[in-house]
Amino acid sequence: MELQLSMVVLEVADLDASVRFYRRLGLDIPDPDPDRPVVAHRMGSGVTLLITRGFASRYDPTWAPPAGGGYSQLLEFYVGDDAVVDSTWADLVGAGYRGRMPPTKTAGPYAAIVDDPDGNAILLTSDEAASPDAS
Structure with a gap:
């Protein structure tokens, strides 16, 4: 069986x-259940974006959020042509929202x-290589 990325958890x-x-970005994110701090959206690519609050700190006592304005991951979203990026x-x-890099070739x-x-x-x-329609 080929290993597949099935979910990105934030x-x-x-x-x-x-x-x-993420709704403003264009994803059809459902409303969170008031009794469960998590939402999930499965994209056309088959990857699910899961957004949660409190999971890491509950189950990993060493977890801490990134500090100093840095980030440890970069999530790429294919949004369409250059005009749609703009x-x-x-x-x-x-x-x-904070812009790190304006639209750039x-x-x-x-x-x-x-x-x-x-x-x-x-x-x-x-x-185009990031498009869900790319083969």
Whole structure:
């Protein structure tokens, strides 16, 4: 059996703020269950984005959030062509989210980086290789 990435889990400080961010990004994130601090969204690629509050600290006594403005992961979202990268960046930064890199033609794809509410770096890209339709 080939190993597959099935889920990305984000440990967040404020579940509602994260839900608002990822909805604004364009994901159809469901409302959280008031009795369970977790939401999940399965994307067309088959990967599930799970957003939770309190899981890591409950089960891993050594867990601590990243400090100093750094990030330990970069989540890439294929958003469409270059114009959609531009408009998504403008919308998120205009809504007050921290922009790390404005839309730029990198050595690879056209891309931009913005932080989600917990400082996770979100790469917005027009890289066709990241499209769910890529073979």
